[in-house]
Amino acid sequence: MRTSRWAVLAYVAIIIFGCLAAVPSVLTPAMREQFASVLPFKPVTLGLDLRGGSHLVLEVDGAGLQKARLNSLLDDTRRVLRGERVSASSARISGNSVTVSVTDAADREKVLPKLQELAAPVGTVGFGGSAAELEVTTNGDVIALAMTEAGLSDRMTKAVEQSLEIIRNRVDQVGVAEPLIQRIGSDRILVQLPGLQDPTRLRELLGSTAQMSFHMLDQTADVTQPAPRGVDILPGANDGNKYPVESRIAISGERLEDAKVGFDQRTNQPVVDFAFDSLGARQFADITRENVGRPFAIVLDGKVLTAPVINEPILGGRGQISGNFTVEEATVLSALLRSGALPAPLTIIEERSVGPNLGSDSIRMGLYTGLAGFGLVVTLMVVLYGAWGMIANVGLVLHTIMTIGVLGLIGSTLTLPGIAGIILGIGMAVDANILINARIREETEAGAGAMKALDVGFNKAYATILDSNVTTLAGTVLLFWLGSGPVRGFAVTMMLGIVISMFTSVTVVRLLMREVVVRRKMKKLEIPSLFGRVPHLPTFSFMKRRFQAIGFSAFLSISSVILFFTPGLNYGIDFIGGIQVEAVSKEKIDLPTLRHSLEELNLGEVALQDFGGGQSVLIRVQRQPGGEQEQTAALSRIKDAVATAIPGAALERTEVVGPTVSGELARSGFLAVGLAMVAILLYIWFRFEWHFAVGAIAVLLLDITKTVGFFALTGIDFNLTAIAALLTMIGYSVNDKVVVYDRMRENLRKYKSMPFSDLIDMSINQVIARCIFTSMATALSLVPMAIWGGEAVQSFAWPMIFGVIVATTSSIYIGGPILLFLSRWWKDREASRSGAQQPGAPAA
Template sequence: MLYFSPWKTVLIWLTVLVGILFAIPNLFSGATVQSFPGFLPQSKLALGLDLQGGVHLQLKLDREELVGHRLESVRDEVRRSLREGGIGYTGLSGSGQTVSVRIRDTAQVERARELLEPLTEAVSAGLLSGGIVQEVTLEEPEPALFRLNLTDQGIEYRMAQAVSQTVEVLRGRIDELGTTEPIIQRQGTDRIIVQVPGLDDPQRLKDIIGTTARLTFQMVDTSVSAQDALQTRPPAGTEVLYSADDPPVPYVVETREIVTGENLEDAQAGFDQRTNEPIVSFRFDGTGAQRFGRATQENVGKPFAIVLDNQVISAPVIREPILGGSGQISGNFTVEGANDLAILLRAGALPLTPTFVEERTVGPSLGADSIAAGETAGIIGAALVVAFMFLAYGFLGIVANIALVINVVLIIAALSGLGATLTLPGIAGIVLTVGMAVDSNVLIFERIREERAAGRSVIQAIDTGFQRALATIVDANLTTLIAAVILFYLGSGPIRGFAVTLAIGIVTTVFTAFVLTRWMMAFWVRRNRPKELPKAPVRLVPDGTKISFMWLRRMTFTGSAIAVIASMVLFASVNMNLGIDFKGGSLIEVQAKGDQADIGDIRSRLSALNLGDVQVQGFGTEKDVLIRVEEQGGGENAEQTVVTKVRSELEADYDFRRVEVVGPTVSGELARAGTFAVLAALFAILVYIWLRFEWQFAVGAIIATTHDVLLTIGMYVVTGLEFNLSSIAAILTIVGYSLNDTVVVYDRVRENLRRYKKMPLPDLLDMSMNQTLPRTILTSLTTLLALLGLFFFGGEVLRSFVAAMIFGVVVGTYSSVLIAAPLLILFKLRPGAFDRDQGEKEATSKTMPVDIETP
């Protein structure tokens, strides 16, 4: 095990070198990286919105709106077909997903069927979608009555088209804003995620995105005044539309569209040469120019309306025919307004009106503070862990610290190479990995100490220590990896970033602890030929401890049962402080432009806005204030109104550092997904432990882990900490950590069951607990040191997340020793279940020579 062939040595250090090369670009600015030679990696870690500021929006397209458009389209097609065929009809209407029409003359029914049949022809869904789709079916439930039904398959096909078209339109609009690397992607069947890093004007982005931008040119009906039309009824074929003026001016406009924005070839913002006012110049394509020219020839002296999303932008009078296919739109625009309208028209109209169901905005100043806090927490946490490892292991601790530094470098390299986005929870994942990465080294070093104490030589102790620690390392890290994978697939946004960081950290930890550390130990042994293991400056756990853990089991079972029941009762009777991720609403963080925020003034000003329950509290410094507004209950768009009102009320005196808005649809989905993620992780790990051990171990591990989860939830209820999306990440990480600890303990129990078949189970468990006690304490302390650095220096945003992690580490350590192990007695685990005679194998290994030759 301590021999490394030359090619293995080259491969190990080549991996480290590649990691360093991929990590190096993160130390330099973008301009410097661009000057690197072409053969060197140039990709850098992308910073999340919470680190560099920006806007995250989730949009939803309404299925009902789509069905309404399709009903109107089918109804118009039915009307046109029957009129062109000269067939009289009555009762043409649409309801639900059905258009109905009755034919007056029964002799024309067959002819009507022939005219309506083409509407039911299937359409090709494209090569990638596969096959054909029938959007409409025709039936005749009674003589002379036809019903055209929109199929669910057809609606899904149209919705998929609408989502794809919306993504492309939004990409065109946002690209025109000149932002850096926006992310626009489809999510599910009716959602779109938009992320724009570095943007400091979220309202402008929402205006650009939320505007349908359907442009039409329609004639104004001058035969009746707008006031008469409003008092009676507009003439047939007309409707009343209002202008964008203040107050709005009504116009009677013909519903017939002369030409639409689909015929636009270009639109540019400019200035009127006569008035020097901002305008938008446009140019039609050939079809549009022909239609517009013919309409203006026939209506000289009459006004026509330029309508954008059912609002009259302007209504000029046609002085002469416009035959060139171009014109201009004026309407008291600002320069920015004219530019935004030109962007909308160039990008095209959205097929459906999007609804904002989630918004998360982080200002650039808060992003800079988050980066600084993350760096400080990372440096302090790493320094504490490095110092602690040296005190606990001396020279071996230096070896572990070298492996730890390379481990962090490999994590950053992997994230950079994958193009992953580093978020604030991602930094938490790296800091947590720093604490947990030493666990594998601790396992190895404690094994080496045990083997040396058992009488083996230094070389044999090192070799055997690595061999016996391997299975434990794999089992312990795989349980955490299972939690990370499930977190990635069931989580969203920053939580997925945390899962990616944690998963990569687990892989790099196994490599650095078992491969790199083993190479360094082999190199040290070959160079120094030591006669004894290096001494540690501090020995936290004395050798040969004989604590009677199993004697305490009745007290620990009773205490834990009381605590778990109390947690469940509190959870059922006391309202948990749920964040907006789970109950909807708005969260706004502001910072006073002056020396100090006036919380009382903010509370009174917001109370006058009639927003329901508004909570205002200090947050961090005296200048920072956190505002929570309850869910409005008026649909998804009602939540956006809250932000608009609060912004207009406070923006003169306060900077908006962070805005989070979660509608009722998203909050319900997040609650279900979070619960399912925890249950799925527990089930997956149950199956894995069952396969690797016995059913008693699997059930014991799940009971102990469920105990930790329930107590953590109780901690949230008692302390009043906010339970949000990051809390789910914390609980799942606690699941992984607790199981990691439990698996290490169970692995030693399994090993001892094979060696001491006649030893009473309580005595065997006590021995196993005492053997793993140094590793348990050292791992818990290193993880806690990393988390304490994050808790005190990582910023307010992560404080509740890290507090749960600290509580989980303490409870997880307690449960793995005093709950999980004694459960094996309760389940009557039989030592005879392990019938392999491990003792003979170990006796053979004592006399086996060890080759330590290295190149």
């Protein structure tokens, strides 16, 4: 089939566009600025694991938000009662509602409409209707104002939106370049700040609600005794003292108009100078005029920053906050005050940071291992297919360039697992060319001319390539949907690789091969290897050894299940929560001293892993009871202990995962594996028959159990990266099975009277070379990552190499016997039902 000139021009335009989009990613910043008018494309954004920085996930405190709204609602209710001159025996918060007891029926009738006015409409439901924030009901003397689900959801949405804006303002105040601040889910906010190695300042900046208020101190109260009515005993923010603060707010922090860092003229210590708006200035003047000689407390988030004595009226609306601040602390405080208070507390549920040195090492490592993997795959293609392998390699080069270009176009972030995804995508893209070349060889051996062999080979291979890519894509899409962070980056590059390979490895390579055939006026299309003709592999009778094969496979799977329970998997902090810190020193690290310092913290189980010639250590501490805030506090103590035990040590990486996130990540990971298997089952059932689908899932379960056993035996971290490896292995394994099944389906149409066991043997022997060659290409692309890729990708690369070997052997030795068993079982079942074998069923 001849390709039209317009189609060729369209392909060339796509290739040029993809290559141009990739150019900015390989230019220096200065060169990008120089060619900005010619190349208006953005470079690929590097993830924090490649350039260093801090990553935080914050969760809006829904309970705190609801409590604040109920307190406000209680005040509004009391205001309504006072305004209507209605006497209530009680008005209080009960659960998620405010209840008011009004014994007089006439008063109830009078006040009820006013209370119902407090229920503002929120959002829209149905056909343009609206839902109420509150549901007002009566039960005898009691009027209840309960918050509705719509009301809580609307308040959460507004709180997150307001928090996003405030966080952006706070980050802008401290001057961090290229911050990423975005909403994730209904109640969470992701903050990524490149280049900020130590997230301590960021934690202070974002974790504080910045609820500031000004109060008078009660000089008659004793802080060692229970607080009298109308007084709160609050701790000092810096001095450890306690202060008897009047509960009534003298001036709200909302009246602040500006705050900036200054220096005390007498001590030259950093202070925060603030200024009120016009209303606040008048209130400040009145309060200081009426309370000369009394101490005045400035309170931030329930802690007293300072409590100076009012020496004289302050009429200018300006003041000063002092408290032995460092310049950095004063900068953070002034940024908090300028950007305003958060509508609800934010809890840090996940924290990760990567030092710039580790980031640059990751870039170097990713580049070197990527080039090495690519070089091994390219070399294999030349060895297998000679000059025709070079044409396939042109497709691989275009595949890589266009993947990088599309990553830049869609604004995706490239992470170290993302690089692994690109390299693995290259290894799997080779599968299309191996399938195509194998088909062309078959057609040539059958006597077809060059052009016919080319066209028929591509057409026959296309259906198999499509089925293989769809099954792999199913697992990758689920990984993106249910994954997070760098794992999503891996999923994005894999999805792009699969889609782009359909263009580069099929369309472009076909066009190039056709051009060679036409220009050389070839009569016969032979595809020899680099060293001459390809020897035919001997024919094997796999079905005769089916019982030994299934028995050995079952033995390995049962052993793997035992290993799963004893010794079990080495779960990473993604799944069990906890703290992980990587410390690097110029001198050899004294591990016993470090262990002693950490054990004195009483944080539970502490594990130390020495690597990097004794100058690097990975510290793991179990999840802390008490929730996310305890985790964050424990990290600060660990950092102090490391600084004491290893003077001058650099913390190259820190990770804190709280119980909320770890539980969700575990559920999402295992759900992704389950859903991937269901999706694959349905697709194979649709494309083939039910026993093909059931057979594929049965073999897949055996492959998965063996891979899980590999994790248990080697002690490799079982984390989100491991789930990515499992899902990719599932896709690869099914890819392999689909190739075998597709050949069986084709042979069933050709040889309707052939015994099914013989047909299975023939089909496997026809595709065994493809299975081995594809496995070699995929494994070779992963080997450099497994050896030199570092911890971040080794927990992916080694299991994937193992999984590729297992998947290939199961496709050859296990898939056929299970399919034969299912076919015979179904035939016997149908025969027992009807008394005779159904016409058209394959004979065994």
